[in-house]
Amino acid sequence: MPTPIITLKHVSRTFRVKRHLIKAVDDVSLSIGEGEIVCLVGESGCGKTTTGKMIAGLLAPSAGTIEFCDQAINQMARAAFRKYRLGVQMVHQDPYASLNPTQTIYDIIAAPLRHHKFTRAGADTRARARELLTLVDMTPPDDFLDKFPHQLSGGQRQRVSIARALTVNPSFIVADEAVSMVDVSIRIGLLNLLTRFRDQLGMSFLFITHDLALAKFFAWEGRIGVMYLGRLVELAPARDLIARPQHPYTQVLLSALPEADPQVTRNKPRIELRSMDVPSLMRLPTGCAFHPRCSKFIGNVCERVVPELTAAHGAHVACHLIKPGP
Numbered sequence: 001m002p003t004p005i006i007t008l009k010h011v012s013r014t015f016r017v018k019r020h021l022i023k024a025v026d027d028v029s030l031s032i033g034e035g036e037i038v039c040l041v042g043e044s045g046c047g048k049t050t051t052g053k054m055i056a057g058l059l060a061p062s063a064g065t066i067e068f069c070d071q072a073i074n075q076m077a078r079a080a081f082r083k084y085r086l087g088v089q090m091v092h093q094d095p096y097a098s099l100n101p102t103q104t105i106y107d108i109i110a111a112p113l114r115h116h117k118f119t120r121a122g123a124d125t126r127a128r129a130r131e132l133l134t135l136v137d138m139t140p141p142d143d144f145l146d147k148f149p150h151q152l153s154g155g156q157r158q159r160v161s162i163a164r165a166l167t168v169n170p171s172f173i174v175a176d177e178a179v180s181m182v183d184v185s186i187r188i189g190l191l192n193l194l195t196r197f198r199d200q201l202g203m204s205f206l207f208i209t210h211d212l213a214l215a216k217f218f219a220w221e222g223r224i225g226v227m228y229l230g231r232l233v234e235l236a237p238a239r240d241l242i243a244r245p246q247h248p249y250t251q252v253l254l255s256a257l258p259e260a261d262p263q264v265t266r267n268k269p270r271i272e273l274r275s276m277d278v279p280s281l282m283r284l285p286t287g288c289a290f291h292p293r294c295s296k297f298i299g300n301v302c303e304r305v306v307p308e309l310t311a312a313h314g315a316h317v318a319c320h321l322i323k324p325g326p
């Protein structure tokens with residue numbers, strides 16, 4: 001296990017919606033090491049984006065602590081927190097909305113360089129902008145610097161978003177559905193680019209996606225965490241989770257994953273859920289939140305007792321069926 005760079009300890013986040021208190025993230029504990037890739041997967045509303053925003057310092061936890069190199073970020077002095085915010089950058093899902101349409105690519109990249117005083121003179125800024133575009137494979141950079149976002153393809157726009165995140169030399173990237181809005185053919189190029197940053201610059205990644213196939217590809221050397229209705233239900237090395245999923249919800253997700261060979265996909269055994277309805281966050285089920293849908297439901301204990309995330313056979317799993325073990 002690499003040295004932890006970010007550690008979440010029993011982190012929860014609630015939101016008030018009208019008269020309801022919604023627990024978007026509930027008691028999540030997780031460490032991400034230096035140069036590690038961790039993917040968070042789950043259906044929309046499972047709390048993965050809220051977790052990413054808390055790690056990026058954009059939202060404060062309602063309970064629990066987030067530590068950066070063993071220091072709680074909510075106890076950092078203003079200057080240290082500012083440094084933390086620069087060190088952890090977020091790449092958003094929508095490259096159409098995240099780039100200002102009235103600015104050129106040069107303006108978009110130059111703004112954080114100047115604001116955080118990474119460059120001073122105009123020539124320095126232009127040279128660094130060229131370097132950053134080259135780093136994200138937009139070459140020759142001079143072909144792009146004076147263009148506007150609408151003149152670029154979706155994949156090129158996402159590369160500009162990544163270049164902008166790199167302006168402040170981050171050591172940790174939270175990529176929230178960062179390749180979901182680009183063509184399938186372009187996704188692999190972007191994921192390979194991020195993997196290269198991990199290999200060459202030692203960056204760590206929290207990659208948030210609803211697509212387990214993408215998580216499998218990107219986190220093959222790392223770990224995958226599966227979230228369900230705000231809780232982490234399984235966390236394991238990606239290879240183990242794909243080969244031997246332990247939590248019934250992970251098994252359902254994997255049973256629906258298409259394989260390269262359509263025949264294999266057709267012959268995959270389907271897991272029947274007890275219900276197709278996803279419970280509302282406003283009325284979370286008691287006990288294990290997955291119990292109204294779980295095909296392996298074992299009665300009273302599932303309905304009444306919230307299963308804790310426990311070490312089990314090389315993974316961490318939250319299910320009463322799984323016996324703890326090394």
Ligand code: SF4
Nearest residue numbers: 288291294302319320
């Ligand atoms: Fe299913 Fe019970 Fe395990 Fe929940 S605790 S996943 S309901 S078997």
